[in-house]
Amino acid sequence: FQTFQHYFKRINLSMLRSIVRPLIRAVTPSRSVGSVTTLTSEEEFDEAFHGTTPTLVDFYADWCGPCKQLSPILRKVVEAHAKEVNMLLVNVDEFGDLAHEFDVMSIPCVKLVKEGKVVGGFVGNKPEEKLVEFLDKELE
Amino acid sequence: VREAVVSTQSTGFRVQAPPEETSQKKDDHSYTFDLAVVGGGSGGLACAKEAAKLGAKVCVFDFVHPSPYKTTWGLGGTCLNVGCIPKKLMHTASIYGELMEDAASFGWDDAAKNDHSWSSMVGSVQGHIKKQNWSLRIDLQEKDVTYYNEYAAFVDSHTLKGVNKRGKEREVTANKIVLAMGGRPNYPDIPGASEYAITSDDIFSLKYNPGKTLCVGASYISLECAGFLHGLGIDTTVMVRSILLRGFDEDCAQKIGEYMEAIGVKFLRPATPTKIECVKEAADGNPPELKVTFLQDGVEKSETYNTVLFAIGRTPLTSKVNPDSIGLKYESNGKVPVNEAEQTNVENVYALGDIIKAPELTPLAIQSGRLLARRLFGESKLLTDYQNVPTTVFTPIEYGCCGLSEEAAIAKYGAENIEVYHTKHTPTEQVVREPSERDGFNYAKMVCVKSENEKVVGLHYLGPHAGEVIGGFALGLTMGATKSDFDRLVGIHPTSSEVFTTLKITKSSGESIEDEDC
Numbered sequence: 218f219q220t221f222q223h224y225f226k227r228i229n230l231s232m233l234r235s236i237v238r239p240l241i242r243a244v245t246p247s248r249s250v251g252s253v254t255t256l257t258s259e260e261e262f263d264e265a266f267h268g269t270t271p272t273l274v275d276f277y278a279d280w281c282g283p284c285k286q287l288s289p290i291l292r293k294v295v296e297a298h299a300k301e302v303n304m305l306l307v308n309v310d311e312f313g314d315l316a317h318e319f320d321v322m323s324i325p326c327v328k329l330v331k332e333g334k335v336v337g338g339f340v341g342n343k344p345e346e347k348l349v350e351f352l353d354k355e356l357e
Numbered sequence: 358v359r360e361a362v363v364s365t366q367s368t369g370f371r372v373q374a375p376p377e378e379t380s381q382k383k384d385d386h387s388y389t390f391d392l393a394v395v396g397g398g399s400g401g402l403a404c405a406k407e408a409a410k411l412g413a414k415v416c417v418f419d420f421v422h423p424s425p426y427k428t429t430w431g432l433g434g435t436c437l438n439v440g441c442i443p444k445k446l447m448h449t450a451s452i453y454g455e456l457m458e459d460a461a462s463f464g465w466d467d468a469a470k471n472d473h474s475w476s477s478m479v480g481s482v483q484g485h486i487k488k489q490n491w492s493l494r495i496d497l498q499e500k501d502v503t504y505y506n507e508y509a510a511f512v513d514s515h516t517l518k519g520v521n522k523r524g525k526e527r528e529v530t531a532n533k534i535v536l537a538m539g540g541r542p543n544y545p546d547i548p549g550a551s552e553y554a555i556t557s558d559d560i561f562s563l564k565y566n567p568g569k570t571l572c573v574g575a576s577y578i579s580l581e582c583a584g585f586l587h588g589l590g591i592d593t594t595v596m597v598r599s600i601l602l603r604g605f606d607e608d609c610a611q612k613i614g615e616y617m618e619a620i621g622v623k624f625l626r627p628a629t630p631t632k633i634e635c636v637k638e639a640a641d642g643n644p645p646e647l648k649v650t651f652l653q654d655g656v657e658k659s660e661t662y663n664t665v666l667f668a669i670g671r672t673p674l675t676s677k678v679n680p681d682s683i684g685l686k687y688e689s690n691g692k693v694p695v696n697e698a699e700q701t702n703v704e705n706v707y708a709l710g711d712i713i714k715a716p717e718l719t720p721l722a723i724q725s726g727r728l729l730a731r732r733l734f735g736e737s738k739l740l741t742d743y744q745n746v747p748t749t750v751f752t753p754i755e756y757g758c759c760g761l762s763e764e765a766a767i768a769k770y771g772a773e774n775i776e777v778y779h780t781k782h783t784p785t786e787q788v789v790r791e792p793s794e795r796d797g798f799n800y801a802k803m804v805c806v807k808s809e810n811e812k813v814v815g816l817h818y819l820g821p822h823a824g825e826v827i828g829g830f831a832l833g834l835t836m837g838a839t840k841s842d843f844d845r846l847v848g849i850h851p852t853s854s855e856v857f858t859t860l861k862i863t864k865s866s867g868e869s870i871e872d873e874d875c
Contacts, residue, residue, distance in 0.1 A: 280484035280488045
């Protein structure tokens, strides 16, 4: 009993967490988190555009204030979303032709693409709740 | 407005409807476009947009071949990307430095001049430029002007071939063609020039502080660059073959040189560079070390600099447009002769902007582009007035002028027929600052023709805000104002512009023009 008491005193909350968490993870199916990448080539875009996982394309520029506000929040929403969705940041200064292809006339401009189609999107900065709403609806 | 791109094809998503299938042509001809413009700069875009507004079917070809230093830029031409705009912004940055020094005399005790961050300034400047590149592109889309990011050249007088950055070719036919490609800086034919030196194409986006800089050339480009570099705290030298600012009023050009020397810009003159060698490569965000060998007064000398900037002239891109295939007449320096309606020797081909023999200025290119479009596609008969075009040199002491230089007026009317009124002046903003080497250079000069009631044919101003001062007065010159018209005008006080309403001392009288107290 004394040995048990000695070790029991040493068990604290963080120890418990480090035992329990891996156990829970092992028995819960893993949620696939979408990737967030910045576009580096048009071929990379082709892959995402034609892929089966929906991709949220975020057209932005370094000189665009609202873009700087939207992108991090959009990223947060994408990463936290239950359904799998990737996010692709496209710099319109580097990929002007691509922006032109997709009729991007003002930024920030977000398009949801999947399997070679544009299935939804919006223009301009939006608050977090609206972004979550948008993703919930589109990923239905 | 194009329809949203929705594609079900598995092979690519580029579903751009070719222009052949859309919109009506304006005139009765069988070409794809009513107008094709080569060059998306100040003149080209103005012409294209005006023509589209008048119902013409228009396309614009714009493509920038990277500089030897590998700099490239977007839509908008020289002015926006590597000319007027970044120049004025960097000149402004350097003026801020000067004003911070003077601020103490106005009670800003803590206004110490801090170290300048080159990369921060370039970031701001380039951010603005890229925003404009984008806006211009959207603007063309909204105005239904087709934009090809391709290097265009003639196949025949109605056919252009464009090549994009991947080498893909496209042929386009047009009824009228406007050439507005502008020019690019020259490099001298000396060893090391294109390998190690830069030009105005590169300075405005330079990723590192240029360090100790040599500006070669006596042009306004060389002096403006040297001016703002010096103002930002950079060790700057100007190498000049003979006189400064050839073509400008000699009096004023001289004073600009003296001012720049007085504030600490070094001048090597007369001198010409003969060789550039790299002593140490650029690394870790630091500029290289370049050894420049030059001839000064027949003696060979050398000096080390971090950056060498050539501003020894610009050549129009005429030879690149395959002009011989259509028999286009052009001069050995690339300039394309045109008649008063900007028409070349080839009936349906026009030229404007920096490639023609006219002041190389954005507002002039824009004006001639617009009026040309109105004559071609509208009912207008108005020609561009190339006389009395005002301009400003944004050296540390600014120089604004309109009309003839004193020498040009004497050559045109004869010395006995010219009366020159002039004065020194001190802007009120400068009266409290500490006396310094900058004092005594502000100057104003009015060139009049005696036999025409002292009609004002030239106006010259050295001092702050030169562009703002001269711009409005240019209207007086175009309307034939005389000295007494200017005298009858009541100036605004206290400003610099009012100096032109109170000129009384003539050069011919020999009287002193040293400043009087107000």
